[in-house]
Amino acid sequence: MKSFRYHQPTEIIFGTGKVQDAGEIVKKYGDRCLVVTTPAIEATKPMYDRVIQILKDAGVAVAHYDQVIPNPTTEVSAAGAKLALEHKADVILGLGGGSSMDAAKAIAVEASHEGSAWDYLFYKKQPTKKTLPVISVSTTSGTGSQVTQVSVITNTEERDKSALYHPLIFPAVCIVDPELMTTLPNFITAPTGFDVFCHAFESAIHPGRGAYIDLLAWEAIEHVVTYLPKVLEEPKSIEYREKMAWADTLAGLCIASAGVTLPHGMGMAIGGMYPHVAHGEALAIVYPACTRFTAISAPQEYGRMAKLMDSTLKDLSNEEAAKHAEEAIVKFLKKIGMYKKLSDVNMPENDIEALAQQCMVLPDYENNPKVATKNEMIELVKASY
Template identity: 60%
Template sequence: MKNFNFHQTTEIRFGRGRIQELGQVALKYGTRAMLVTTKATVPSLEQQYQKIIKLLEASGLKVTHFDGVIPNPTLEVISAGAQMARDFNAQVIVGLGGGSSMDAAKAISVEATHAGSAWDYLFYKTPQPDASKLLPVIAVSTTSGTGSQVTQVSVITNTHERDKSALYNNILYPQVSIVDPELMLTVPEFVSATTGFDVFCHAFESTINPGTGAYVDLLAWEAISLVVENLPKVLTDLNDIEAREKMAWADTLAGLCIANAGVTLPHGIGMAIGGMYPHVAHGEALAMVYPEFAEFTWKSAISQFSRVARILNPELKQLPDDKAASESPKEIAGFLKKLKLNKSLREVGMPESEIQKLAAQSMVLPDYKGNPRVASEKEMFEIISHCY
């Protein structure tokens, strides 16, 4: 067996009804809590936010609510949240929502307690945040997608530079994550599909990343199988609590995987798409890339691509590994069609004139270097062109 590392410091509280424990959990870290969410654009969200605030207040906490998070949260969003945290003298931050809200909570914790902006503390910059200064973060996931509730990553967007990057440091793991599938019953179809496919991507890319190991492999393949079986069920019946529960578990497993192994080529491209075209959901961006990524990569990771192809289509078990692996692009495309995520870059409004620019931006983050087959500049241009 190859050597591997596995690190996790987040306390995970998983299961139906676990949200009732939020107040008691938050009270361990102080009496002044800032709730971080998106705006309540529908009545069900407003009801959810009020329920959470009441839970916190019932435990004796004073609460302020920052509802300025947007998909692909920007530096301006983080700065506004950090200012509110400072003005309120927040002692603990509760990030409630999908990846955008949980990532924003982590970045706000940094900016509220450090000089400068969160952008000054990206993964490749020095100095890194000081653990002794950070505000503790409790992550409450309401989608099954990013795994942010169990990762040390906070993704933020610099709209001025059209760049999407990340803070990445083991001190950014949430202190506690609450994963309650009942909170996910109100998530609409498109968001369920895009976040659910993100789970698939996190898990699969972890199996081909050089940082993988026996522990990650164990979690990743379980997550992939759960997504393939349960995501279509969720999209057929958004109130299927058992399928929602299994997707929440898959999301948690996949989050643990990327926290310890990491992602590869598709995520580097997906991040570039999100930075340049913020209206494109992260999972949607990954979906546009995945069949072409599989076509480009499968010969360099036959074992993993044959396995994922057979999970998607059990009839391929009769074929040799290389033949099954060669079918993976088609099987992934078929799965995306089932999820109604089979789009091109052209269909989401990307100008053809920016293919070269997107290809160059896709090589800014180091994710592509972890792919079993590393793309050259020319190959990256060809990949993006085919995705277009």
């Protein structure tokens, strides 16, 4: 067997109704909490109010930062950190999807260190033990951020999307309560659900994988293929929300110890240059081209994936099924309403080379079974356009 290392310090509390424990959990880490969310809308306001009241009932003093945006920026982390300092917060609670949880982690660093969160990217300075503890309460089945040491952040001035990556920003505790996900609209459920697949599958082809990652990743992949189309048809089904929440948690555990590959590096670049494009949407755009490029270099994994997505391939060997992997991905993306191109999200055609160059800034593409050259990356972007 291939040797591997696995580490997961986040306490995972999973189950319908478990959000009710949020007060006593936060109380273990501090008395003054900053709750970090997106702006309230009709679907989310009751949930935000409920969680804040649970914290107050436990004797926690609460401040609420509610200005997180999709693809959170350095401005978001700066404003959140300012409020955390004013409130004298000693614990940060990220309530929402990946954007809120990632912003909470960045705020936990910026509120306790000199400079901005951008100064603590994975290749810059390292956060210290002064980092405030983070509690995460996930409300989407998407990014896995509730169990990772990653905080993705965008610098709009530099048109760059990058990440803090450090063990100190693992959430101390995460609550995964599928009941909180039943009000999610399909336009959020679909891209976040596809992101779960991407995390799991890219971990399964990552050089840092091992037996434990394989176990988690393939269960997550099977759950997404089976239950994402079903939850889009029945959004209020607790059973389907539980299955997707479990897949998301498994996939998050995978990327925390293995990681992502070429599609994520490209997806991050798209989000950095075009912040209006959701992360899962960017991944859906590049996956067919990335699959065509990579499948021959990892035929066992791509064949297994293709057979899960397309039952007509089930009698083929993995090597033969891998030849149909791109078709299987396209078929699945159409099934969940996520098949589109860069031209569909208003990317200018004359940005192709600039985007290709940005796709090679993060090292994710180097973890791919087949590593793209500069010219091949340009062709990948063209194929996705």
